[in-house]
Amino acid sequence: MTSVKKYLGATLIALAASATGVLATPGAAHAAPAKYEVLNKSFYSGVSNPGGAVASCFNPNATCTLTVTLSKSTTITTSFGYTGEGIASQLGFQFNRTVSAAAACTSPKLRSNQQYVAYRLGRQARYKIRRTTYSRNRIVVKTSGWLYAWEPYTGAQIRCYVVNR
Secondary structure, three states: OHHHHHHHHHHHHHHHHHHOOOOOOOOOOOOOOEEEEEEEEEEEEEEEOOOOOOEEEOOEOOOOEEEEEEEEEOEEOOOOOOOHHHHHHHHOOOOOOEEEEEEEEEOOOEOOOEEEEEEEEEEEEEEEEEEEEEEOOEEEEEEOOOEEEEEEOOOOOEEEEEEEO
């Protein structure tokens, strides 16, 4: 009796699909389920924000003061369709975190080929993503290359230093 119900259920599904003009093999009507894992996590403290300096000045033969008031948000690199929110939760980062702060620093006397730059500080994670999909008695595992996330520290934490132009 059980096998008849399963057979009838399969037949009904096939009839419904062909009645709408869709011909499909079992399991093709939806994407294969995927499992995501964040692997090989490494964390680094006191890392400058990605994307370049948040402020800079150029004042040959004199000093300059950088006063920085800005907001910086968590940045997360993703792969294989895994969400940034999912990665953040596995890293212990806050996905929608934006920190606003003000800070200042004063340069030493600059030479004509130097400028003073400021970066916002935070913590960085390095990781890989593994996606495992299951489809038709097959398991497919893919692992990304190295990916990075950065989360700003709370408060006014910046790093200022002299660079050659």
